Amino acid sequence: MQRLRAEAEKFAYEVVVGSGAWRALRTFPLASYSSVFVLTERPLWNRWANSFCRAGGLKEPRCVFVPAGENSKSLRMVERVASRLLEGGADRRSLLIAFGGGVIGDLGGFVAATYMRGIDYIQAPTTLLAQVDSSIGGKTGVDVGAMKNLIGAFYPPKLVVSDPLVLRSLPAGAFASGLFEMIKHAILAGGALFKQLDRSLERLRPANAKLLGPLVADAAKVKIKVVSRDEREAGLRRILNLGHTYGHALEEATGYRRFSHGQAVGWGILLAARLAERLAILDQGEGKKIAGLVRRVGRLPAIHDLSVDRILRLLPRDKKAVGGRIHWVLPERLGKVRIVNDVPEAEVAAALRDLQRAERHE
């Protein structure tokens, strides 16, 4: 178990990662709150409530359940959760624990940010993706129509507790999705994390908490380091978008049905690496290492049938783009990326066609 610290001008909180992380709740001042609520999904809670409450010293917290899936990231659900909290007697001195994956974390964080204009909350992420990425950094939000996170807030949690034990109940697809984000962090960090991931990728399994623990902690450190230096995303935080520019376009082009978020990021990394190679930013040898690791996670859903023009059109809709510009995050080598704002569209298209062609010839 490692106690990490996310800290910047406007926030400071602990991120406790590893086996036994839930025990960190015992040293959190739970008793200073008027009440404690858990936002979660019913099957997940049924499976883990006993372990979580016993480890954390929680006595029968009140639960608010939401259905699993991205559809729960809506203002309608914010309203429903807020009503349940109110009925349950939650006031400004109540604490909310978001126990779940990215959807629960984003929704719970946004509810916490806005319920009675803001209450304290804790992230207890239960998916690999949430543990290494979305639970850290204070980004919260819900979708409006097809637009992901259109309504949201920067609102840091008071504590993050990530125990890899809980990954045991994670479906294989969701686990793989988290691995792609882990690889993204490994590319950003380079060095030991990439090597370790490279050495052990095939042995990483949801139930292998012992092997996962240190890797999750190291991947979380990458995110913590970035958000601790730049809590808004205008600057450094942008590097976290590695793989997400192409990735978002792929997700949108297929109505969020063909790719899991992680798979889209997987493709996004491959495409960004290819683009960086074309622009002679990335050394080919390093490019091979990156692509090799991504490919080893498993076969990705096809992209060869997607319209390149359509994907290009969907790129600027990334809301991180100011005034329509695209800030490409391109790898130079393991451990180093570069932000490029003036990539010719022809090259963006060519990188896509390169990988579509390769896929057809497989």
Next chain:
Amino acid sequence: MQRLRAEAEKFAYEVVVGSGAWRALRTFPLASYSSVFVLTERPLWNRWANSFCRAGGLKEPRCVFVPAGENSKSLRMVERVASRLLEGGADRRSLLIAFGGGVIGDLGGFVAATYMRGIDYIQAPTTLLAQVDSSIGGKTGVDVGAMKNLIGAFYPPKLVVSDPLVLRSLPAGAFASGLFEMIKHAILAGGALFKQLDRSLERLRPANAKLLGPLVADAAKVKIKVVSRDEREAGLRRILNLGHTYGHALEEATGYRRFSHGQAVGWGILLAARLAERLAILDQGEGKKIAGLVRRVGRLPAIHDLSVDRILRLLPRDKKAVGGRIHWVLPERLGKVRIVNDVPEAEVAAALRDLQRAERHE
């Protein structure tokens, strides 16, 4: 025209009040935004768009219209407004101007707080209540069911421009509603503001911008002073709840149909003054001055038929109460209030009965 400044640890913005205040937009860096949107109500905008845009140097801002009335303070409307902004091309560098009364200000502020996790906004309040009170302090929010402002955020505007010229189109009832909040501020401030209001109350009319301007500015100063020293409401800001504890209960007890917010605050001030007299906190002579001024605004809707028990039950539902406690803001004299946390319920009930009895004997 007066340029006031609201400033605390986490924010700093100008509040420009008085005839010609809209011209302050000319020195605001409008051109630095990717686009400017106005959130408003259609009839109001039809009446004032030309004057506002000409004074402020705004060139055809894009408008998002919402229906008048408290029903627009909903998450459904947040979703609708966010969709319109997105369709109109609003991005993170867009500016939102909330042109309207308290509903537009609260809704617009909340949309600004959460659209793409936060964009800049300007308050251009068009009701007396919004000019002296709700546009200042950064409280934003929407209702959930019967619960006012259950979902919201503290999110300061970049600028507030209050021109009393616009009050010309304000209905008499809404104008009176603002006068009650002005009286609240005058009690908190004491001194010149109370005297001036006392001298001129009957001459205050929506179209009398010349007389209103300085009074609106002085009343706004009271709010600015409080929020500048305490941007959250745990401390000093609580004194702004003068008249709002009883007031909220009266509004809830009558389903928000019998009293305008201002009228409820009017009763709330009378009741708080009576309670303070009963507790020997308030000098009787000063109590008479306070009550006299409130009564002169106009006849208030009846309270004699309301169940005292029901009102008592509704008091703790005020979300400002921590763990069910009620923080009574009671006047000691003009210019001084006291927060009392342990008022016996019997006295709270007795103050209510006193005024109900007085009403029956009128």
